[in-house]
Amino acid sequence: MPxxxxxxxxxxxxxxxxAASERVQAGLLGGGEGPRWSARRGEAGVCxxxxxxxxxxxxxxxxxxxxxxxxxxxLGIRSSAMALRVWDALGQRPxxxxxxxxxxARAVGRPEVGIIADARRGLWHCLHMGGPLLRVPAAELxxxxxxxxxxxxxxxxxxxxxxxxxxxxxxxxxxxxxxADLFRETRDPDAFxxxxxxxxxxxxxxxxxx
Numbered sequence: 008m009p010x011x012x013x014x015x016x017x018x019x020x021x022x023x024x025x026a027a028s029e030r031v032q033a034g035l036l037g038g039g040e041g042p043r044w045s046a047r048r049g050e051a052g053v054c055x056x057x058x059x060x061x062x063x064x065x066x067x068x069x070x071x072x073x074x075x076x077x078x079x080x081x082l083g084i085r086s087s088a089m090a091l092r093v094w095d096a097l098g099q100r101p102x103x104x105x106x107x108x109x110x111x112a113r114a115v116g117r118p119e120v121g122i123i124a125d126a127r128r129g130l131w132h133c134l135h136m137g138g139p140l141l142r143v144p145a146a147e148l149x150x151x152x153x154x155x156x157x158x159x160x161x162x163x164x165x166x167x168x169x170x171x172x173x174x175x176x177x178x179x180x181x182x183x184x185x186x187a188d189l190f191r192e193t194r195d196p197d198a199f200x201x202x203x204x205x206x207x208x209x210x211x212x213x214x215x216x217x
Contacts, residue, residue: 008188008190010186011186011189011190014103015037018071020036020037020040021036021037021069021073022034022069022072023035023036023072023074023179024058024072025074027075027077027084027158028079028080028083028107028158029157030157030173031046031048031049031054032045032046032176033046034062036179042179042180044062044175044176051080051083055087055090066094066098067098069094070101071102071103072095072100073102073103073105074087074088074091074103075087075106076088076105076196076197076198077106077198078106078126078158078199079158079159084199085197102194102196103190103192103193104191106189106199107124107173108122108124108134108140108155109140109189110179111171111178112135112136113181113187114171114184117136118138119135119151121150122153122171123148123154123165123168124160125158125159125160125161129144129145130143130144131143131145131148131165140199145162148165151167151169152164152165152168153168153169154168154169154170155173156171156173157173
């Protein structure tokens, strides 16, 4: 798994988009210029393109894409994935995904702290630095917990949960985050799934009166 530093050394400039939280963020990184960022609050499908307009992105010069695949706002993440599929169809380039909780965990830098986000139905996404992203029942969460700022939750946060900043311009400026192996290359951008969905088979039958 490459780090942001490695990607920027091999594929500048990189367009990074993140719509997992209430604050849509986009960054144009590398390519001989300093990093440029834009952020908006609002509907992801609108804010994403407002950010790109502010950055004046020349898609012909972008060498690679990166995006947050989750957890977080499914609508925001899938809006990002849809845009990436279109841009990739117009000109295939390397595409990288990352997990937002892993970015926060690296910034916090303490393996004992669980970084959490609401997974609904009494479950929480939970990640410790260097570990996998798990889905954990609320009753099984323990120890020190933090949740990224701007991540929606439908149930009350576990008692004592602190809020961690989720400003990507600041987070990715830290060598502890930029040099960590947080990205994976993908050709199929979509929202993160803990497991592939399974569907029950339905056999059609003619309705008959009793």
